[in-house]
Amino acid sequence: MGVYALSKEGLRNRKLFILNTGRSLMQGISMESEGKWGEKYFNAVAIAEMNPNDISDLSVGDRVKVYNEYGVVVLRVKPNDNIPRGQVFIPMGPWANMLTNPNTDATGMPYLKGVKVFIEPTDEPLTTLADILKLLGAKHLDIRMEDIPLKTGGRRVVENVVCSFCGDLCDYLIIEVDGNKILRNVGGCAISSAKFLNYHKHRILKAYIREQGKLTEVSLDKALDRASEILINSKYPLIFGLSSTDVETNKYAIELAELLHGVVDNTSVFCHGPTALAVQEVGTVRCTFGVVINLADLVIFWGCNPLEAHVNHIARNVLREGKFIKGRRERKVVVVDVRKIPTANLADLFIQVEPGRDYELLTALRMAIKDLDIEVPTIAGVPREKVLELAEIMRTAKYGVIFFGVGLTMTGVKYRNLVAVIRLIQELNEWTKFAIIPMRGHYNVAGANQVSLWTTCYPYAVDYARGFPRMVIGVTSATDLLANGDVDTALIIASDPVAHLPRKAVEHLSKIPVIVIDTKWSLTTSFADVIIPGAYVGIECEGTAYRIDEVSIQLKKIVDPPPGVLPDSEVLKRLIDRIKAKLGVMYE
Numbered sequence: 029m030g031v032y033a034l035s036k037e038g039l040r041n042r043k044l045f046i047l048n049t050g051r052s053l054m055q056g057i058s059m060e061s062e063g064k065w066g067e068k069y070f071n072a073v074a075i076a077e078m079n080p081n082d083i084s085d086l087s088v089g090d091r092v093k094v095y096n097e098y099g100v101v102v103l104r105v106k107p108n109d110n111i112p113r114g115q116v117f118i119p120m121g122p123w124a125n126m127l128t129n130p131n132t133d134a135t136g137m138p139y140l141k142g143v144k145v146f147i148e149p150t151d152e153p154l155t156t157l158a159d160i161l162k163l164l165g166a167k168h169l170d171i172r173m174e175d176i177p178l179k180t181g182g183r184r185v186v187e188n189v190v191c192s193f194c195g196d197l198c199d200y201l202i203i204e205v206d207g208n209k210i211l212r213n214v215g216g217c218a219i220s221s222a223k224f225l226n227y228h229k230h231r232i233l234k235a236y237i238r239e240q241g242k243l244t245e246v247s248l249d250k251a252l253d254r255a256s257e258i259l260i261n262s263k264y265p266l267i268f269g270l271s272s273t274d275v276e277t278n279k280y281a282i283e284l285a286e287l288l289h290g291v292v293d294n295t296s297v298f299c300h301g302p303t304a305l306a307v308q309e310v311g312t313v314r315c316t317f318g319v320v321i322n323l324a325d326l327v328i329f330w331g332c333n334p335l336e337a338h339v340n341h342i343a344r345n346v347l348r349e350g351k352f353i354k355g356r357r358e359r360k361v362v363v364v365d366v367r368k369i370p371t372a373n374l375a376d377l378f379i380q381v382e383p384g385r386d387y388e389l390l391t392a393l394r395m396a397i398k399d400l401d402i403e404v405p406t407i408a409g410v411p412r413e414k415v416l417e418l419a420e421i422m423r424t425a426k427y428g429v430i431f432f433g434v435g436l437t438m439t440g441v442k443y444r445n446l447v448a449v450i451r452l453i454q455e456l457n458e459w460t461k462f463a464i465i466p467m468r469g470h471y472n473v474a475g476a477n478q479v480s481l482w483t484t485c486y487p488y489a490v491d492y493a494r495g496f497p498r499m500v501i502g503v504t505s506a507t508d509l510l511a512n513g514d515v516d517t518a519l520i521i522a523s524d525p526v527a528h529l530p531r532k533a534v535e536h537l538s539k540i541p542v543i544v545i546d547t548k549w550s551l552t553t554s555f556a557d558v559i560i561p562g563a564y565v566g567i568e569c570e571g572t573a574y575r576i577d578e579v580s581i582q583l584k585k586i587v588d589p590p591p592g593v594l595p596d597s598e599v600l601k602r603l604i605d606r607i608k609a610k611l612g613v614m615y616e
C-alpha cells in the first residue's frame with residue numbers, strides 16, 4: 029500500500045484530480061457513536077465522493093485507487109452530483125491523510141485541501157485501517173475496547189448543559205440521566221446525541237505502559253512515573269492537542285513545556301492557525317453570536333459547511349428571530365465554496381470558486397466595493413457579474429457577517445487568504461458594519477489559542493527550547509516538528525493527530541516515545557508507550573471553554589467519572605509535581 033504500482037491498464041485510465049478533505053455528518057456521528065475503530069466509521073470515511081460523469085468516464089466499478097507522491101489508498105466510490113468534475117472529496121480521516129501534503133509553507137498548516145491525486149479503477153482490496161496503521165508504524169494494535177458499566181437508579185434532568193463537541197458550544201441542551209446512563213439529549217444535534225449517549229463506550233478506564241511491545245495495565249502512579257521519566261529524559265518534547273479539553277488543562281500544558289524546555293502546540297495547526305497569523309498581522313473585526321442573531325441581515329459562509337460540521341449553527345444564528353432582524357426572511361444567506369455543499373441549498377446566492385483561488389476572488393471583491401474596474405470576464409472561475417452582485421449585496425447590508433472555515437485556511441495561499449478577507453471586512457466597515465467569525469471544529473480550540481496568547485503572547489506552536497517562549501512559523505508547529513523528525517518525545521492530550529496529520533508527520537510518532545492522555549481509544553493510542561485515562565469535560569467534570577466567537581463558557585458535570593479516572597487538568601498537575609520533585613525544582 030505504500031508504493032503506487034501502476035498496471036498498464038491503470039496508466040491508460042488514470043486521471044488527475046483535485047482532492048479536498050473535510051468533515052461530513054456521518055464522519056462525526058460514526059466516530060462519536062462506534063468510534064474510529066468501528067465499521068460505521070470505515071464506511072463513512074474510507075470513501076471517494078466523485079462526480080457520476082467522472083466515474084463513468086473512468087469506467088469505475090465500486091472502488092478506485094487514489095494515489096500521489098505521498099501515498100496510495102483503495103476506496104469505495106460514492107457518486108455525488110454536487111462534486112464538480114475533476115474533483116474528489118474524501119472525508120477527513122486516516123485514509124485522506126495518506127494523500128495530504130505535509131508542507132506547511134511557514135504556517136504550521138499542511139495542505140488538507142486542493143491536493144493533486146491520480147485516480148484509476150481497480151479491483152484491489154479496500155485499504156483497511158489496520159493496513160494504514162501498520163504502514164505508519166503503529167506500535168501495537170491490541171486496543172482494549174471497554175465500556176463503563178452503566179447503573180440505573182436516580183432519574184434526573186439536567187438543564188442548560190453545554191455540548192462539548194464543536195466550537196459552537198450550544199449551551200441549551202437538556203440531558204436526561206438515569207444513574208450514570210445518559211438517556212436523552214434534547215436540543216443537541218445528531219453528532220451531539222451520538223457523543224452524549226455513547227460517552228461510556230470504548231473508554232480508556234485504566235492506565236497502561238508498553239513493556240516488550242505489549243500494553244500492560246498499571247496503576248496511575250506507575251504510569252505517571254513512567255511518563256515523567258520519559259519527559260525528563262527527552263531533549264526536545266512536543267506537548268500537543270489541547271482543543272478537546274478545558275482551558276485549565278491548557279494552562280498546565282504550557283507550564284509543562286516551559287519546565288521541560290519543549291514545545292506546546294494545539295490543533296490550530298490543522299484548522300485556523302493561518303487565521304491567527306493573519307490577525308497578528310492586520311488585526312480583526314469580530315462580533316458575538318448575540319450580535320449576529322439580533323443585527324445581521326447578511327450571513328456569508330465561506331469555505332465551511334455548518335450543516336454537516338456545526339449542525340445547530342444555522343438554526344441558532346440564521347433562522348432565529350433577533351431583536352432587529354425577524355429571522356430568515358429578513359436575512360440574506362450567501363455560500364462560497366469549491367463544491368455545492370449541503371449548506372448551499374439554503375443560500376440565496378451560491379458562488380462556486382475554483383479550488384485554491386479564493387485569494388483572487390477576495391481581491392476582486394475588494395476592488396468591486398471600491399468601484400475599481402475588473403477587466404477580466406471571470407475571476408477564479410466566477411463570472412464578473414456575480415462578483416459585482418456579491419459586492420453590492422455586501423455594501424448594502426446593514427450588518428454583515430462572514431463565517432469562514434478551513435476551506436480558506438488550508439488552500440491556495442493559506443494565511444494570505446485570511447489577510448485578504450480581514451482587509452475586505454475592514455474596508456466594508458467604511459460603508460456599513462461587518463464582522464468575521466472563524467468556524468472552528470474542536471470545541472475548545474479557541475480557548476487553547478486564548479490561553480496560549482495570554483500566557484506566551486503566541487497563539488500556537490510555542491517553543492521553550494531557549495527558556496522563553498517563541499513561535500517560529502514553519503519550524504515549531506507540530507506538523508513541521510513531526511514531519512521533519514525534530515522532536516524526540518510526544519505528549520498528546522485529548523487529541524488524535526493520527527486521524528488528522530499527514531502521513532509523514534504521523535510516521536515520526538512510531539519512532540519516538542509517545543504518551544497519550546485521553547478519554548477513548550483514539551488511533552493515536554496505537555502509537556503510545558504510556559496511556560493515561562482522562563475524564564470527559566462537560567460530561568464527567570466541569571471546565572471552561574471558549575466558543576468560536578471567543579465567549580468563555582463554563583461546562584457542567586452531569587455524571588461521575590469512572591473510578592480512579594481524573595480530569596485532564598489534575599493528571600497534568602500531578603505529572604508536573606512529579607517532574608518538579610524529580611528535578612528538584614522548588615515549588616512556588
Ligand code: SF4
Binds near residue numbers: 194196341
Ligand atoms: S452544533 Fe456543535 S456544539 Fe451544537 S449541539 Fe451540534 S455538535 Fe454540539
